[in-house]
Amino acid sequence: EIVLTQSPGTLSLSPGERATLSCRASQSLSSTYLAWYQQKPGQAPRLLIFGASSRATGIPDRFSGSASGTDFTLTINRLEPEDFAVYYCHHYGTSRTFGQGTRVEIK
Amino acid sequence: QITLRESGPTLVKPTQTLTLTCTFSGFSLSTSGVGVGWIRQPPGKALEWLALIYWNEDKRYSPSLKSRLTITKDTSKNQVVLTMTNMDPVDTGTYYCARVVVAAPVFGASDVWGQGTMVTVSS
Numbered sequence: 247e248i249v250l251t252q253s254p255g256t257l258s259l260s261p262g263e264r265a266t267l268s269c270r271a272s273q274s275l276s277s278t279y280l281a282w283y284q285q286k287p288g289q290a291p292r293l294l295i296f297g298a299s300s301r302a303t304g305i306p307d308r309f310s311g312s313a314s315g316t317d318f319t320l321t322i323n324r325l326e327p328e329d330f331a332v333y334y335c336h337h338y339g340t341s342r343t344f345g346q347g348t349r350v351e352i353k
Numbered sequence: 354q355i356t357l358r359e360s361g362p363t364l365v366k367p368t369q370t371l372t373l374t375c376t377f378s379g380f381s382l383s384t385s386g387v388g389v390g391w392i393r394q395p396p397g398k399a400l401e402w403l404a405l406i407y408w409n410e411d412k413r414y415s416p417s418l419k420s421r422l423t424i425t426k427d428t429s430k431n432q433v434v435l436t437m438t439n440m441d442p443v444d445t446g447t448y449y450c451a452r453v454v455v456a457a458p459v460f461g462a463s464d465v466w467g468q469g470t471m472v473t474v475s476s
Contacts, residue, residue, distance in 0.1 A: 247416055281462045283400075290449055290466040291392075291400065296459045334400055338453075338461045341416070342390075342402040 248272055250335050250345035258353040265322040267348045269335030277313040279339040282320045285347075286331045294333075295320060325350070355379035357389070357450050357467035364473050365440050371472060375433040375450030382408050382428045388453035389433040390463060391424065395446040405453060406433060440474045447471050 249272040259265055269280075277298035283291035293302040295311035298318055308323040322329055330352050335345040361373035375389055382389060390405035404424040405413045414422050423436045433450060448470050451463035 278460050279462075285400075290468055292466075293459075293462060293464050296462040296464075300458060302459075302464065336400075336402075336462070338463070340413075342405070342413070344392075344400040344402060346399045 247341050248275055248337050248339075248343055250337060250343055252333075252335060252345035252348045254348060255346075256349045256351060258351050259325055260353045261325050261327055263325050265320075265325055265329070265350050267320040267322075267333055267335075267350075269318040269320070269345050271316040271318070271337065274316060275337055275339060277318070279337055280311075280313065280318050281336045281338060282309075282311055283334045283336060284329075284331050285334065291334065322350070327352075355452060355465045357452060357465060359448060359450050359467045359470040361448075361470055361472065363471060364475065366476050367441055367474060369440050371435075371437045371440050371444070373435045373437075373448055373450075373470065373472075375435070375467060377431050377433075377450075377452065377467075380452060381431070382406075382426050382433070384408055386455040388455065388461075389426070389450055390453055391433075391435045391448060391450050392463070392466075393444075393446045393448045394469075395443070398446070403437075403448075404435060407453075407455070442474045445472065445474045 253268045280298045282295040285291045298313040299311045357377040388407040391403040406424045421438045451466040
């Protein structure tokens with residue numbers, strides 16, 4: 247079973263700054279099956295990125311995803327107040343698993 | 354508009370069986386390439402994937418919980434049911450259902466989620 251390890255656990259930034267979130271897989275996986283979700287308190291997760299780098303419908307272009315081997319990155323350019331939330335990476339291949347999450351908080 | 358809604362008991366006792374229902378609209382589980390899955394989240398903790406059923410009755414389960422889970426579908430009612438046996442306080446959390454689309458471009462990502470239902474396991 248693939249394990250996804252996210253870092254850092256918490257990211258403290260100011261609005262307007264760039265956030266770089268990491269997700270490392272324990273073994274090789276196809277980038278086709280890697281997604282990122284945003285979750286705000288009391289809400290269901292929202293699909294941001296699928297296929298490692300494709301934005302879901304309605305997601306602003308300040309959100310971008312990339313992949314390099316077993317390392318996946320979610321970048322949020324110019325943080326907006328509504329971007330402060332918890333972000334999860336998710337592998338949805340034959341087996342499915344989530345990372346433990348990265349909290350992006352206001353500094 | 355695609356919507357999913359979870360329903361079931363808010364409180365179950367240890368050792369009991371939990372039965373949750375996901376009722377959805379805006380899509381059909383008789384359509385090729387469509388599935389519905391369940392994900393849970395203990396309070397303040399990370400998401401955990403549980404189970405998934407596809408249009409063709411193919412079922413997938415979390416390896417660590419497989420012995421306790423059963424997922425079924427009723428296509429005519431647009432419902433998916435998850436049962437989890439031998440409930441324990443550590444199973445307390447919010448349970449979500451979500452649509453899965455196998456086809457491009459998402460190739461299986463859970464693209465639409467329900468709002469979730471909170472389940473507490475306590476005597």
